[in-house]
Amino acid sequence: MEKVRVDKWLWAVRIFKSRTLASDAVKNNKVKVNDELVKSSFQIQHGDTIAVKKDGFNLTYKVLDLIEMRVGAPIAQACYENLTPEAELKKFDTWYVAQVGKELRDKGTGRPTKRDRRDIERVKEGDATANDE
Numbered sequence: 001m002e003k004v005r006v007d008k009w010l011w012a013v014r015i016f017k018s019r020t021l022a023s024d025a026v027k028n029n030k031v032k033v034n035d036e037l038v039k040s041s042f043q044i045q046h047g048d049t050i051a052v053k054k055d056g057f058n059l060t061y062k063v064l065d066l067i068e069m070r071v072g073a074p075i076a077q078a079c080y081e082n083l084t085p086e087a088e089l090k091k092f093d094t095w096y097v098a099q100v101g102k103e104l105r106d107k108g109t110g111r112p113t114k115r116d117r118r119d120i121e122r123v124k125e126g127d128a129t130a131n132d133e
Helices: 006-012 019-027 073-077 086-099 114-125
Strands: 031-033 049-054 057-063 080-082
Touching (some): 006 031, 006 049, 019 049, 057 086
Antiparallel strands (some): 057 080
């Protein structure tokens, strides 16, 4: 096999959960092959570089092997090389850390005031200079 449809490959290597999602991403200009926007029917080949915008992240992959059918995760990971920059991968860590845990308030204190909410947001954003007036 020398070439495979880009939407089929993205689904087969588990970058998208369904082929429909992969096809929609291509149609919505969220997938580039070798820095060019493509259609779902575009045929990729060995060595192509695929850039995908997914969930606010810019992911980059190099095609190592062409497959058309969905396979297990370990086999799928061998079909591409992840070229996503380290900064982009760390963006996920900071997003995930912000999602973990919720603020706890003492029982009976009610909803946070506007000032409390701003202080909470400053702490979440990493600004330790929250006003303690």
